[in-house]
Amino acid sequence: MEWLLFVPLAVLALATAALVILLRNPIYCALALVGTFFALSGLYLLLQAEFVAVVQVIIYAGAIMVLFLFVIMLLDVGHEPPPWLRQDRPKLVLGLGLVALLVLELAVAIGSWIAPGIRGPYTSDYVNAVGNTQLIGRLLFTEFLIPFEITSIILLIAIVGAMVLARRQ
Amino acid sequence: MTGTVPLNAYLILSAALFAIGVIGVVIRRNALIIFMAIELMLNAVNLTFVAFSKFLGSMDGQIIVFFVMAVAAAEVALGLAIIIALYRNKESVNVDDINLLKG
Numbered sequence: 502m503e504w505l506l507f508v509p510l511a512v513l514a515l516a517t518a519a520l521v522i523l524l525r526n527p528i529y530c531a532l533a534l535v536g537t538f539f540a541l542s543g544l545y546l547l548l549q550a551e552f553v554a555v556v557q558v559i560i561y562a563g564a565i566m567v568l569f570l571f572v573i574m575l576l577d578v579g580h581e582p583p584p585w586l587r588q589d590r591p592k593l594v595l596g597l598g599l600v601a602l603l604v605l606e607l608a609v610a611i612g613s614w615i616a617p618g619i620r621g622p623y624t625s626d627y628v629n630a631v632g633n634t635q636l637i638g639r640l641l642f643t644e645f646l647i648p649f650e651i652t653s654i655i656l657l658i659a660i661v662g663a664m665v666l667a668r669r670q
Numbered sequence: 671m672t673g674t675v676p677l678n679a680y681l682i683l684s685a686a687l688f689a690i691g692v693i694g695v696v697i698r699r700n701a702l703i704i705f706m707a708i709e710l711m712l713n714a715v716n717l718t719f720v721a722f723s724k725f726l727g728s729m730d731g732q733i734i735v736f737f738v739m740a741v742a743a744a745e746v747a748l749g750l751a752i753i754i755a756l757y758r759n760k761e762s763v764n765v766d767d768i769n770l771l772k773g
Contacts, residue, residue, distance in 0.1 A: 503673070503674050504673070507675045511679075511683045515683070515690070518690045519690060521690075521694060521706055522690060522691075522693060522694030522697065522698060522703070522707055527700060527702050530703055530706055534706050534709065537710065537713065538713065541713055541717060544680070544683075544717060544720075545720055548720050548721060550720045550723065550724070550735075552732065553720055553732050556736065556739060557739070560743060561742075564743065565709070565746050568747065568750055569706065569746070569750070572750045572753065572754065573702060576753070576757050576763060578700060578702060578763050581698070581700050593696070593697065596696035596697070599696075600692050600693050600696055603689065603692060607685040607688070607689070608685070611678060611681045614681075620726065620727040621728035621729070622727065623723075623727050623728055625727075628729075637729065637733060640729055640733055645733050652737060652740045652741075655741060655744050656744055658744070659743070659744030659745075659748055660747070662747075662748050662751070663750075666751035667751040667754045669758075
């Protein structure tokens with residue numbers, strides 16, 4: 502049953518991710534990225550992370566992609582020539598070679614990893630009994646209180662910084 | 671196709687998404703698309719965090735994802751502001767045209 506949900510969501514995520522880097526119109530790329538975010542949100546639901554799934558849709562698909570679309574429409578960026586028509590082919594081949602190396606490294610890492618078998622206290626039954634969002638909220642305001650407060654400072658600095666950077670001189 | 675999905679399936683999917691993001695950064699010259707590819711990589715790592723959180727019975731992964739999302743939002747706001755400032759100066763978002771720091 503889980504596979505029936507996992508496989509379509511995984512295929513959707515990979516296909517839309519490929520479209521993001523292959524399509525030539527930036528608007529279409531942004532819309533494909535929204536598809537990736539929704540597929541990942543579905544996968545988070547499958548992993549019983551309801552809070553993360555909802556926040557994924559609200560923040561990524563909602564806020565961040567709207568920001569991207571605004572900027573794309575604001576700047577009139579136009580199309581770029583496809584990668585295979587570019588002049589600097591040696592650099593491209595070198596870059597893709599490094600990517601192949603990275604993929605090999607990831608494959609070795611995943612292949613050789615052994616589950617340690619150490620289980621934390623948050624088993625599936627316990628999380629379902631208490632509630633995912635409630636547990637995250639409790640942890641955020643106890644164990645992770647200081648990082649949580651620092652996050653608010655980061656966001657404040659980002660707001661001020663964005664205003665200063667994008668202001669007309 | 672029965673039974674539960676193993677952790678490795680999520681890890682492989684996440685690695686594939688991350689690799690697609692890296693390829694996007696390498697082959698594209700449009701700063702906005704490169705930025706989207708970086709978002710893709712952040713999301714791939716988030717998937718790893720949530721998968722480990724489930725399979726190790728720990729909540730820390732999901733908390734980290736929350737922080738990653740907050741930092742990603744800040745990063746996008748600043749990055750897009752920088753791209754707008756660059757476009758004002760250069761009339762272009764092609765990263766090959768942006769060489770102000772080149773000696």
